Amino acid sequence: xxxxxxxxxxxxxxxxxxxxxxxxxxxxxxxxxxxxxxxxxxxxxxxxxxxxxxxxxxxxxxxxxxxxxxxxxxxxxxxxxxxxxxxxxxxxxxxxxxxxxxxxxxxxxxxxxxx
Amino acid sequence: xxxxxxxxxxxxxxxxxxxxxxxxxxxxxxxxxxxxxxxxxxxxxxxxxxxxxxxxxxxxxxxxxxxxxxxxxxxxxxxxxxxxxxxxxxxxxxxxxxxxxxxxxxxxxxxx
Numbered sequence: 001x002x003x004x005x006x007x008x009x010x011x012x013x014x015x016x017x018x019x020x021x022x023x024x025x026x027x028x029x030x031x032x033x034x035x036x037x038x039x040x041x042x043x044x045x046x047x048x049x050x051x052x053x054x055x056x057x058x059x060x061x062x063x064x065x066x067x068x069x070x071x072x073x074x075x076x077x078x079x080x081x082x083x084x085x086x087x088x089x090x091x092x093x094x095x096x097x098x099x100x101x102x103x104x105x106x107x108x109x110x111x112x113x114x115x
Numbered sequence: 116x117x118x119x120x121x122x123x124x125x126x127x128x129x130x131x132x133x134x135x136x137x138x139x140x141x142x143x144x145x146x147x148x149x150x151x152x153x154x155x156x157x158x159x160x161x162x163x164x165x166x167x168x169x170x171x172x173x174x175x176x177x178x179x180x181x182x183x184x185x186x187x188x189x190x191x192x193x194x195x196x197x198x199x200x201x202x203x204x205x206x207x208x209x210x211x212x213x214x215x216x217x218x219x220x221x222x223x224x225x226x227x
Contacts, residue, residue, distance in 0.1 A: 031212065043159070043202070043217040056214055091158060101147040101212035103204075106158035 004107035012113045018080040025094030035091045082114045119218035136221045138186040138203030147206040152199045193225045
């Protein structure tokens with residue numbers, strides 16, 4: 001079974017550049033979550049979607065971050081402009097929501113370094 | 116106060132030892148509870164869900180105390196391969212299932 005697929009695995013960019021992270025959830029899953037992980041703050045929820053609709057984006061740090069889910073099989077997280085403090089591992093996770101929140105299946109993550 | 120709190124450890128134990136991790140959560144309305152494990156530089160992976168009556172999966176036992184808003188994980192006969200960070204996870208909110216909030220994790224190191 002194909003799991004959650006994220007790309008790229010690693011991204012190194014300079015401050016001020018636009019960064020786009022991509023995620024393909026598990027086929028049939030209808031919930032998609034974006035998390036960010038750092039040593040200092042642990043795993044932080046940025047945004048989650050149900051049926052391609054953003055439900056809660058209160059964790060998105062600021063207007064520089066945006067996320068879209070144009071269809072059930074694809075989502076993007078964009079940072080524009082990027083800053084060094086955005087350096088982290090970004091995880092995408094998906095699940096099949098049927099009334100009660102089930103556990104999430106995580107992708108391998110994208111390790112972002114902003115210099 | 117953090118929504119989900121765990122003792123960060125590290126817990127250093129010998130092989131074969133029994134080790135227990137605790138987790139407290141602040142939202143009394145939470146309905147879903149999980150333990151995940153995360154290996155260094157890898158993604159979190161589900162270890163087990165936590166049910167109200169408590170549940171066991173091999174060497175692993177999870178307990179939930181709703182009154183105290185407390186979750187525990189017990190690992191018996193620990194193996195070297197159990198070395199990892201263990202994350203307590205709780206859902207918050209009811210808006211279409213709510214969101215899953217992760218604790219900071221408890222690091223476990225099992226030594227020969």
